[in-house]
Amino acid sequence: MTENIKENYEREGYVIIRGLFSEEDIHRYKETAREVLKQNGVGKEGVYVGMAVASPVFKQAAAHPVLVQALQQIIGDNVVFLSDKLVFKDASTDFGSPWHQDYPYWKGSHKVSVWIALDDATPENGCLRIVPGSHLLGSASHDGDTSDGLGFKNRLENKDIEGQNIIDVVASRGDAIIFHDLLYHASYPNSSGQDRWALISTYKDGAQDDPEYSWAKAAFQI
Numbered sequence: 001m002t003e004n005i006k007e008n009y010e011r012e013g014y015v016i017i018r019g020l021f022s023e024e025d026i027h028r029y030k031e032t033a034r035e036v037l038k039q040n041g042v043g044k045e046g047v048y049v050g051m052a053v054a055s056p057v058f059k060q061a062a063a064h065p066v067l068v069q070a071l072q073q074i075i076g077d078n079v080v081f082l083s084d085k086l087v088f089k090d091a092s093t094d095f096g097s098p099w100h101q102d103y104p105y106w107k108g109s110h111k112v113s114v115w116i117a118l119d120d121a122t123p124e125n126g127c128l129r130i131v132p133g134s135h136l137l138g139s140a141s142h143d144g145d146t147s148d149g150l151g152f153k154n155r156l157e158n159k160d161i162e163g164q165n166i167i168d169v170v171a172s173r174g175d176a177i178i179f180h181d182l183l184y185h186a187s188y189p190n191s192s193g194q195d196r197w198a199l200i201s202t203y204k205d206g207a208q209d210d211p212e213y214s215w216a217k218a219a220f221q222i
Contacts, residue, residue, distance in 0.1 A: 006073045013135035014179035015074075020066055021116065021174040030118045030197060032057045033086050046093040049085040051199065052218035058084055059218060062201050067114065068222050070178060071203055074112060078206035082111070082216040088197045089126045089190040096126060096189040099156040102181040102202075103139055109208035111181045117171040118197040126190040128169040128177060131161070135182035156184060 009015050021029070036042075036054040051058040062081045071079045089095075102113055121127035140160055161184065168188075169177055179185065190196050204210065206221055213219075 005070055009074050009178065009180070012132045013183040014130060014132070014177060015070070016169070016171075017066065017070060017176045017178070018172070019174050020064065020176040021061070023173065025061070026118055026173045028057060029061060029199060033088075033118070033197065033199075037086070037088070044093045046089065046095070047085055047087050049083065049215060050217060051084045051086050052081070052201075058199070059220075061116075061199070063222050067176060071112060071114075071222070074178065075203065075205045076207065079222045080204050080206040080219060081222055082202045082204055082213060082219050084199060084201040084218075086197065086199055088195070090195050091190075091193040094126075094190040097185075097187040099161050099184055099186040100154050101140060101156070101184060104154040106181075106202075106210075106213060108210035109204055112203045113179050113181060114201045114203065115177040115179070116199040116201070117173055117175045117177075118199060119195045120173055121169070121171040121196055121198070122192075123168050123170070123188050124190075125192040125194055125196040126188045127171060127196070129186045129188065130167055130169060130179065131164045131184035132167060134164065134184035135180040137182070137184075139182060140184075160184070 005015050032055050033051065036051065037048060040048070040054070042048050052062055062084060068079065103110065115128060119125070140156055164184070171177065
């Protein structure tokens with residue numbers, strides 16, 4: 001892991017840890033995730049919030065030592081895990097995510113998201129897209145068009161993305177993308193017919209005051 005992780009994060013709004021989780025880890029996470037979805041009757045929604053509530057396997061994943069080391073460089077010593085969610089795309093759940101920032105979903109102090117690839121992620125199956133450095137632009141209006149009926153109530157407007165330097169983040173199983181909650185990001189639709197699953201966790205600085213988040217049912221200090 002680069003020694004400049006904090007510097008890179010502050011400048012670009014994201015860093016990538018390649019191969020954070022082993023093939024064995026990823027296989028266990030995906031099989032456990034399938035069980036959680038089945039037990040909870042989840043269908044084509046594409047998102048399930050609260051994996052660490054559903055299984056201790058994901059609570060353990062949230063505290064991976066190398067990940068914690070990286071988060072401590074970014075956040076400081078008081079790292080708190082708040083919640084996680086599974087985002088699953090396949091042949092029947094294939095829509096992409098529109099351009100947005102995560103911050104409008106929680107407000108309060110700024111949080112750090114960790115996007116973990118449970119499958120190889122490519123433009124064909126819906127990899128993450130980002131605008132490096134966009135977190136420095138501050139909180140944007142999220143009044144973009146929602147008429148497609150796919151949800152995603154917080155969307156950037158087209159003018160916010162025009163002319164921006166967009167990067168497709170191709171990832172391998174086990175890679176982790178750590179990013180600021182003001183970073184502009186989206187994902188491609190999954191046109192491959194194959195799985196593209198990801199586990200996304202949210203962390204904060206425990207020294208910062210925040211409201212009580214009803215969705216942070218598995219919160220703990222690392």
